[in-house]
Amino acid sequence: MIMEKERAIQCVPVELLERLKALSAKLWEDRNPTSVHLNAILEEFEPDMKALSNTIKEYEAEYSSRVASSQSKFEQKEARLKKEAEDLRARLAAAERSLSEALKKNEELKSTFNEREALLAELRMKTSEDEGALNARYVARMQELYEKVNKKELEMLARWEDKNKAVEAKLQDLDGDYAAKVKQLKMREMALEEDFNARKADLIKTFDRIRAGLEAKEKELAEREEGRPAKGGTL
Known part of the structure; x- marks a missing residue:
């Protein structure tokens, strides 16, 4: 089966077709023999024109x-954008109100700050004056205390020197x-030492005398023992 060659389609005004049909x-x-050729051409392209018409209708x-x-979608998007715009306008209005209030x-804060600055400046001036007066009183008091302390x-x-x-x-x-x-203690010590030495010498002499007496008695007893006869002997 031989497929028909696909034709290039170009839009043709309906009035042109009607006039071609009227001419045919x-x-x-x-x-006129030309009408035969013209009718043949119109009949040949009529299916394409119908198909094109249907295509155009479908399109x-x-x-x-x-x-x-x-x-x-556009209406939905437009509605959404309008709502967002309304929200933004409301937020902008709220922001403007907040900005105005801020x-x-x-x-108000600037006014309060300026008032406090003025009050602080006045207080500083008064403090400076009071500080000068206090310094003068302090110097006088210190001088007075120094004189009292020095006295x-x-x-x-003087009392310490006297004491x-x-x-x-x-x-x-x-x-x-x-x-x-x-x-006195040294003299007493010397006297005690001399007395001690004297007593010591007397004790030594007494000891020597007692020892000599004991030795004499021992000697006498020994001699008696030698001269005594033995037990059971001649009387």
Whole structure:
């Protein structure tokens, strides 16, 4: 089966086709052979024109459907954008109100700050004046205290010197008493040592005398023992 060659399709005005058909009919009435060729051409392309007409109708229907869908989407998008725009306008209005309130609050804070700055400057000035007066009173008071302390220190120094002199005199007396007592103790120690030596010499002499007496008695007893006859012997 031989497939028909696909033709290039170009849109042709309907009025042109109607006029070609009218021309073909007129030529047919005039017995003009050209009408045969013209009718053959019109008949040859009539299916394509019908198919093109159907295609155009389908395209128009599809286009209408797509346009309707796009229109619906556009309307939905437009409604959403309008709502977003309304929300943005509401937020903008709220932001403007907040900004206005913030600016008003800022002005109030500036006013309060300026008032406090003025009060602080006044307080600083007064504090500076009070500080000068306090410094003067402090210097005078310190001078007075210094004089009192200096006077007390001099009095305490004089009393301390008097006490020191009394202590030194007492120490000298104590040193004299101590030296005398030390001398007495040394003399007493010497006397005790001499007495001890004398007693020691007497004891040694007494011991020697007692030992000599004991030795004499022992000797006498020994001699008696030698001169005594034996037991059971001649009387």
